[in-house]
Amino acid sequence: MSDVQLTAYNVKTKEKGVPIQDAVITKTAKGAYMVQGHDGKGNKLTTLCNEAKAMAAIKAGVAKQGWE
Template sequence: MSEITLTAYNVKTKEKGVPIQDAVITKTAKGAYMAQGHDGKGNKLTTLLGEAKALEAIKAGIAKQGWE
């Protein structure tokens, strides 16, 4: 199994590929998956994910599930 990481673009610092810490994955109203967390410096991060990557991150323990 490959090592999965959740990364996002940081709008405030204009950095690409910033790792998301304390990620919580939620579903949008249209059924897409979204990961929300922070970068460890107080900046919030959000990114959209595919279903496979979102469920794999939850299963690996990298992110928490934000829906029931």
């Protein structure tokens, strides 16, 4: 599962499918999974994903787990 890639929409540059670097996955109060990181150019990126994609990204080492 090393082919897991987390992408987001960049609001500043209006680009779709921008890969997220240094991703940290956290849980929201309602139980959703939120991915936060940057695009490598100084722009912050945030997106939501489902539990399966979040766990796959953590297991593949693409993202860090932000909760205990």
